[in-house]
Amino acid sequence: MSFAPLDPVLHNQLRLAVMSLLVAVEEGDFNFLLEKTGATRGNLSVQITKLKEADYITVKKSFKDNYPNTLCAISPKGLKAFEQYVTAIKEYLKS
Amino acid sequence: MSFAPLDPVLHNQLRLAVMSLLVAVEEGDFNFLLEKTGATRGNLSVQITKLKEADYITVKKSFKDNYPNTLCAISPKGLKAFEQYVTAIKEYLKS
DNA sequence: ATGTATTGTTTGTAATATAAACTAGTCTAT
DNA sequence: ATAGACTAGTTTATATTACAAACAATACAT
Numbered sequence: 001m002s003f004a005p006l007d008p009v010l011h012n013q014l015r016l017a018v019m020s021l022l023v024a025v026e027e028g029d030f031n032f033l034l035e036k037t038g039a040t041r042g043n044l045s046v047q048i049t050k051l052k053e054a055d056y057i058t059v060k061k062s063f064k065d066n067y068p069n070t071l072c073a074i075s076p077k078g079l080k081a082f083e084q085y086v087t088a089i090k091e092y093l094k095s
Numbered sequence: 096m097s098f099a100p101l102d103p104v105l106h107n108q109l110r111l112a113v114m115s116l117l118v119a120v121e122e123g124d125f126n127f128l129l130e131k132t133g134a135t136r137g138n139l140s141v142q143i144t145k146l147k148e149a150d151y152i153t154v155k156k157s158f159k160d161n162y163p164n165t166l167c168a169i170s171p172k173g174l175k176a177f178e179q180y181v182t183a184i185k186e187y188l189k190s
Numbered sequence: 191a192t193g194t195a196t197t198g199t200t201t202g203t204a205a206t207a208t209a210a211a212c213t214a215g216t217c218t219a220t
Numbered sequence: 221a222t223a224g225a226c227t228a229g230t231t232t233a234t235a236t237t238a239c240a241a242a243c244a245a246t247a248c249a250t
Contacts (some may be wrong), residue, residue, distance in 0.1 A: 015146035017098045095118035
């Protein structure tokens with residue numbers, strides 16, 4: 001292979017967008033991610049779960065102004081994976 | 096959306112690799128792509144078909160040394176799509 | 191108490207990815 | 221000439237994935 005494999009967890013539009021946002025802000029809640037990504041809630045919920053299962057993000061559930069609030073933050077493992085993904089896909093992009 | 100949508104035809108590891116190769120070489124046959132990508136023949140066949148159906152590549156079938164030979168080349172539409180994909184995904188990568 | 195809004199989760203369907211199995215033909219050695 | 225191995229792909233079957241619609245649980249408003 002001339003091409004490094006692309007982490008399947010990250011090679012998804014919405015999950016990659018979420019990770020990109022979390023790398024930048026360090027912490028973001030469900031609505032922040034919802035708004036920034038433009039995703040549906042259902043899809044976002046699923047992809048957050050997948051990122052959490054991969055230990056790429058941490059998810060803290062609490063209440064904010066009486067409403068449930070889901071806080072996401074990137075994990076060290078997630079940051080590393082993101083950086084590796086960036087390196088890997090750049091290989092594909094340089095034409 | 097802060098993030099431009101990613102062309103689903105290109106947001107696939109093998110198809111992206113094929114396009115990346117074809118952008119560089121302008122013309123490549125099945126075995127060239129097979130070797131460079133490390134894909135299985137079955138998978139490569141399917142993805143070449145999809146790229147052709149999207150009019151991102153042209154496919155010319157002929158015979159070379161008595162064996163069937165499938166020559167792929169990027170199309171103007173494909174080149175444009177590839178460049179747009181590159182632009183779009185870079186948005187996700189700059190953390 | 192009834193309706194509407196908020197914040198998510200679960201489920202159902204359709205699309206996708208991939209390797210294994212298959213097809214069609216060619217070369218080699220006997 | 222034919223059996224066996226090889227080349228060059230294609231088709232298929234299965235498993236996974238993506239995503240939106242439907243659902244749930246609570247909160248707020250009238």
